[in-house]
Amino acid sequence: MITAIVLVDTAADRIPEAAAEIAELPDVTEVYSVTGDVDLVVVVRARRHEDLADAIADRISKVPGVVRTRTNIAFRTYSRHDLEQAFDLGLDG
Secondary structure (H helix, E strand, C coil): CEEEEEEEEECHHHHHHHHHHHHCCCCEEEEEECCCCCCEEEEEEECCHHHHHHHHHHHHHHCCCEEEEEEEECCCCCCHHHHHHHHHCCCCC
16 A cells, blocks of 8 residues: 655635545545645555556646645655554564
8 A cells, every 4th residue: 555645735715625525535544734834734545656646636636726736655654553563463573
């Protein structure tokens, strides 16, 4: 599974609507309204890079009010939940 963190800038008057529309898209697992330099942080999980391209370039970027996206692809997960699962599977050595 490939995880992408997508930073989304939106028109100020469309933040809630854009967030709700993005949350309903295939492969989108989480949408956060945040403070800082961007309006939304979107987590996309897909099986193939082509699916990420479809989700981001063909769907997220075309939601009304979306002005710009910047995508970061995750290489490795270090969350406690994922590490605990790895140890439960005997991947610790």
